[in-house]
Amino acid sequence: MKAEIINxxxxxxxxxxxxxxxxxxxxxxxxxxxxLMYHTVVGDQSGSxxxxxxxxxxxxxxxxxxxxxxxxxxxxxKEVICKEAGIPxxxxxxxxKHLEKLYEKVGIELEEKRRRQAYVPEGAVLIPNExxxxxxxxxxxxxxxxxxxxxPPEELKxxxxxxxxxxxxxxxxxxxIKTRVLRVLGLGEATLEERIARLIDIEGNPRVVLMxxxxxxxxxxxxxxxxxxxxxxxxxxxxxxxxxxxxSFVYGVDExxxxxxxxxxxxxxxxxxAAAESCTGGLLADKLTNVPGSSNYFxxxxxxxxxxxxxxxxxxPRETLDTMGAVSxxxxxxxxxxIRSTAAADFGISITGYAGPSDEPLEPVGLVYIxxxxxxxxxxxxxxxxxxxxxxxxxxxxxxxxxxxxxFLGFVD
Amino acid sequence: MKAEIINxxxxxxxxxxxxxxxxxxxxxxxxxxxxLMYHTVVGDQSGSxxxxxxxxxxxxxxxxxxxxxxxxxxxxxKEVICKEAGIPxxxxxxxxKHLEKLYEKVGIELEEKRRRQAYVPEGAVLIPNExxxxxxxxxxxxxxxxxxxxxPPEELKxxxxxxxxxxxxxxxxxxxIKTRVLRVLGLGEATLEERIARLIDIEGNPRVVLMxxxxxxxxxxxxxxxxxxxxxxxxxxxxxxxxxxxxSFVYGVDExxxxxxxxxxxxxxxxxxAAAESCTGGLLADKLTNVPGSSNYFxxxxxxxxxxxxxxxxxxPRETLDTMGAVSxxxxxxxxxxIRSTAAADFGISITGYAGPSDEPLEPVGLVYIxxxxxxxxxxxxxxxxxxxxxxxxxxxxxxxxxxxxxFLGFVD
Numbered sequence: 001m002k003a004e005i006i007n008x009x010x011x012x013x014x015x016x017x018x019x020x021x022x023x024x025x026x027x028x029x030x031x032x033x034x035x036l037m038y039h040t041v042v043g044d045q046s047g048s049x050x051x052x053x054x055x056x057x058x059x060x061x062x063x064x065x066x067x068x069x070x071x072x073x074x075x076x077x078k079e080v081i082c083k084e085a086g087i088p089x090x091x092x093x094x095x096x097k098h099l100e101k102l103y104e105k106v107g108i109e110l111e112e113k114r115r116r117q118a119y120v121p122e123g124a125v126l127i128p129n130e131x132x133x134x135x136x137x138x139x140x141x142x143x144x145x146x147x148x149x150x151x152p153p154e155e156l157k158x159x160x161x162x163x164x165x166x167x168x169x170x171x172x173x174x175x176x177i178k179t180r181v182l183r184v185l186g187l188g189e190a191t192l193e194e195r196i197a198r199l200i201d202i203e204g205n206p207r208v209v210l211m212x213x214x215x216x217x218x219x220x221x222x223x224x225x226x227x228x229x230x231x232x233x234x235x236x237x238x239x240x241x242x243x244x245x246x247x248s249f250v251y252g253v254d255e256x257x258x259x260x261x262x263x264x265x266x267x268x269x270x271x272x273x274a275a276a277e278s279c280t281g282g283l284l285a286d287k288l289t290n291v292p293g294s295s296n297y298f299x300x301x302x303x304x305x306x307x308x309x310x311x312x313x314x315x316x317p318r319e320t321l322d323t324m325g326a327v328s329x330x331x332x333x334x335x336x337x338x339i340r341s342t343a344a345a346d347f348g349i350s351i352t353g354y355a356g357p358s359d360e361p362l363e364p365v366g367l368v369y370i371x372x373x374x375x376x377x378x379x380x381x382x383x384x385x386x387x388x389x390x391x392x393x394x395x396x397x398x399x400x401x402x403x404x405x406x407x408f409l410g411f412v413d
Numbered sequence: 414m415k416a417e418i419i420n421x422x423x424x425x426x427x428x429x430x431x432x433x434x435x436x437x438x439x440x441x442x443x444x445x446x447x448x449l450m451y452h453t454v455v456g457d458q459s460g461s462x463x464x465x466x467x468x469x470x471x472x473x474x475x476x477x478x479x480x481x482x483x484x485x486x487x488x489x490x491k492e493v494i495c496k497e498a499g500i501p502x503x504x505x506x507x508x509x510k511h512l513e514k515l516y517e518k519v520g521i522e523l524e525e526k527r528r529r530q531a532y533v534p535e536g537a538v539l540i541p542n543e544x545x546x547x548x549x550x551x552x553x554x555x556x557x558x559x560x561x562x563x564x565p566p567e568e569l570k571x572x573x574x575x576x577x578x579x580x581x582x583x584x585x586x587x588x589x590i591k592t593r594v595l596r597v598l599g600l601g602e603a604t605l606e607e608r609i610a611r612l613i614d615i616e617g618n619p620r621v622v623l624m625x626x627x628x629x630x631x632x633x634x635x636x637x638x639x640x641x642x643x644x645x646x647x648x649x650x651x652x653x654x655x656x657x658x659x660x661s662f663v664y665g666v667d668e669x670x671x672x673x674x675x676x677x678x679x680x681x682x683x684x685x686x687a688a689a690e691s692c693t694g695g696l697l698a699d700k701l702t703n704v705p706g707s708s709n710y711f712x713x714x715x716x717x718x719x720x721x722x723x724x725x726x727x728x729x730p731r732e733t734l735d736t737m738g739a740v741s742x743x744x745x746x747x748x749x750x751x752i753r754s755t756a757a758a759d760f761g762i763s764i765t766g767y768a769g770p771s772d773e774p775l776e777p778v779g780l781v782y783i784x785x786x787x788x789x790x791x792x793x794x795x796x797x798x799x800x801x802x803x804x805x806x807x808x809x810x811x812x813x814x815x816x817x818x819x820x821f822l823g824f825v826d
Contacts, residue, residue, distance in 0.1 A: 010622060010624065011624040011625075011626075012452075013439060013449060013451075013452065014439050014440065014443055014449065015435065015436035015437065015438070015439025015440040015443070016436075016440075016624055016631070016633075017436070017624075017626070018431050018432070018433065018436050019431070019432050019435065019436070019452075020431065022428065022432065022454070023428035023429075023430070023431050023432070024428065025428070026426060026427050026428025027427065027428040027429075030427055030428070036426060036427065037455075037456075037461070038426075038453060038454065038455060038461075038465070039425075039426065039432075039452070039453065039454035040451060040452065040453050040454075041435070041451065041452035041453075042450075042451060043450075048450070048451075052451075055468075070602065070603075070625070071602070071603045072602050072603055072606050072623065073606070074615065074622075105797070106797055108601075108604075111603075113603060114603065130801075131799065131800045131801060131804070132799075152625075152627065154627070154800055154801060154803075154804050158801075209429075211424070211429045211430065218429075220429070275716075277695075280699075280702075281698050281699050281701065281702025281703070281707070281711075281714070282690075282695030282696065282697070282698030282699040282701075282702065282714050282716065283695065283699045284695070285694050285695030285698075285716040285718075286693075286694050286695040286696040286699050286806075288694065288695075289693075289694025289695065289716070289718065289768075289806075290694075290802065290803060290806070292769075292770055292802055294694070294718070295718050295719070298694075298718050299718060299719045299721065299722060300715070300716055300717055300718055300719060300721075300722035300726065301694070301695050301714075301715070301716030301718070302713070302714070302715055302716070302726075303688075303695065303698040303702070303713055303714030303715070303716070304713055305698075305702065305707070305708050305711050305712060305713055305714070306708070306712045306713060308712065308713075308756075308757075309712060309713035309756070312755075313713065313715075313726075342725075343722070344721075355702075356705075357705050389703065389705060390703060393699075393702075393703070
């Protein structure tokens with residue numbers, strides 16, 4: 001099955017938002033062995049939507065349109081596609097009731113323009129939307145399949161996972177294709193490429209390619225064949241060989257985030273954690289608390305942005321701050337130790353560093369100390385990060401999580 | 414002048430990298446008044462490149478292709494376009510010498526496949542590339558202009574700024590174009606549209622359009638003309654009328670973030686701030702500390718994820734937690750008040766709520782209380798947010814910042 005993605009919306013066309021949906025959908029389609037031929041991005045005008053849709057209909061079997069399902073006057077995707085496909089719109093009473101409930105909850109009137117979202121093409125399959133008011137729509141048209149999805153990624157993604165993927169899987173006949181992603185932290189792309197040079201194969205089956213991300217590198221292993229077990233085995237065999245070369249540099253697989261991995265270690269051991277942050281300003285706690293259920297192991301965080309906060313809340317002696325400095329191994333160790341003891345947690349993590357930008361030419365922007373206090377003692381890692389303020393905060397939070405992961409693996413001493 | 418961007422490359426088509434180049438180019442073209450009609454993304458195959466190029470040639474005057482100028486076998490953009498346009502490739506001796514120097518410096522042999530980058534279309538303009546080995550290329554073809562650029566954003570961006578933009582500016586006859594963005598928070602897209610219905614004009618000059626973002630809506634005002642002052646005046650006049658209708662719902666202009674605006678109020682008043690967060694888990698402090706110089710006013714943050722932390726660090730009475738609950742107006746008020754007093758700050762903000770997901774069907778996921786303690790008293794806002802865990806965290810942190818902004822404007826009582 002050949003496919004095209006059409007993103008509708010001036011905000012994407014004019015570059016005001018990154019086309020996150022296209023990248024997400026591409027990956028998900030590839031995992032089903034559906035061959036994506038084109039992305040097209042068009043503005044909100046009905047003429048542009050019609051013309052892109054007609055063109056796609058001439059060259060692919062599966063057309064996925066995103067955006068233009070909202071309640072404002074320039075949301076026209078559904079109407080244009082129905083007109084092009086010659087399908088009338090009918091009110092779906094069930095969705096209308098759903099909308100009535102939603103709007104009642106927030107005390108907003110369900111006006112006519114909002115009620116428009118309850119109209120669906122005759123004979124279409126509705127895709128439930130947990131995070132918004134527009135339903136997704138699947139239309140089957142002779143030998144073509146058309147999928148309409150709302151533009152906001154937080155609405156689109158769960159709809160794709162829960163409804164569109166299972167639907168397409170039943171329809172697609174591409175044989176079996178599987179992809180596994182190994183997530184690598186702590187090695188640059190070039191070094192990683194050197195280490196596993198013989199296992200990389202951009203043409204083979206399995207196909208192995210590297211994709212550099214902002215703070216990490218992903219290794220994609222993709223295999224295809226007719227037999228589920230065989231395909232799994234091909235991937236597993238290559239994965240094992242790569243992991244052998246990379247050892248603890250591989251922190252996770254597929255969609256697993258670093259905070260998920262750390263969460264699993266904490267949860268399984270019944271351990272608790274507290275965090276004391278200076279330069280990351282709360283980003284580490286934010287990441288930790290993105291994991292559902294994190295209140296089971298994350299007790300508290302302290303963002304000690306001022307020296308006073310370090311002294312009062314974390315009992316860092318004023319002499320240490322005066323003689324060693326707020327950004328020093330000593331301060332990091334005391335912060336980690338004291339957040340652990342005051343929170344009565346099993347582990348304490350601390351971060352202190354220079355995120356920049358700085359007016360003082362001698363300040364070493366990017367220098368960060370990460371402390372880890374454990375039942376066996378306190379560890380400290382000195383890091384030099386590159387980039388702007390946000391990027392340094394990001395790297396520092398990621399490496400702090402990674403230090404805890406490496407500790408659980410027995411690699412910290 | 415109408416334009417189309419064609420991104421060539423499997424890594425973009427298959428979603429392994431976000432299409433950052435398209436978003437960047439779109440914005441730069443818009444600033445010149447060049448009307449971008451389509452983005453198209455195709456794979457590396459010569460057939461796909463040809464077909465996308467032919468289509469673009471039929472519908473626009475300016476075609477910008479990115480990617481496929483490298484040294485590997487699947488880098489075919491230059492060759493395909495020359496074939497389609499009927500232009501021969503000629504060796505550019507100057508670029509070849511440049512390559513020889515570059516490769517000699519790093520001790521790599523200038524093999525034939527690398528020498529391929531020194532071949533340029535006859536009569537084309539070369540675009541120097543400071544960060545890579547592939548030159549960019551501008552081809553003028555009767556009434557069409559074709560620009561070829563390398564795929565890596567760190568190569569493409571300076572080439573666009575230094576060479577392509579001045580070149581296009583000379584060629585484009587759109588006069589002066591200016592855009593201003595008004596950032597609106599607290600009104601949905603539909604309500605906003607209603608309020609300023611008569612000031613929205615997607616065809617006019619100034620052109621006024623709405624763009625919904627995840628937690629806010631942006632109003633774009635774009636005007637063009639021959640005279641700088643006149644264009645500025647047109648924008649200013651429309652901006653004033655829109656602001657009159659929206660009052661404090663407009664929090665910022667152009668690239669200004671909400672945390673920038675709050676930072677300005679705090680900085681100008683010489684005020685200090687501390688934050689106590691429960692469900693946002695540090696996200697508010699993270700946002701506040703993204704602003705360079707935030708250590709001047711942000712003293713400390715406490716992430717009190719457990720009840721013990723609320724009791725010990727913020728002196729919330731256990732009875733309040735037991736009788737009113739951790740998610741309650743009372744708790745939010747006490748948290749805000751006590752973080753303000755213990756930090757000896759001018760202002761204290763607190764957030765407590767349910768970010769979900771929840772196994773308990775009665776837990777009102779999305780219910781959040783925001784507290785603000787000021788020299789004049791304590792305020793509390795009750796909010797109902799939608800969406801998943803991350804989205805609820807995001808909205809809660811944004812609305813907390815906004816509450817402080819509204820206080821400074823005198824709208825909180």
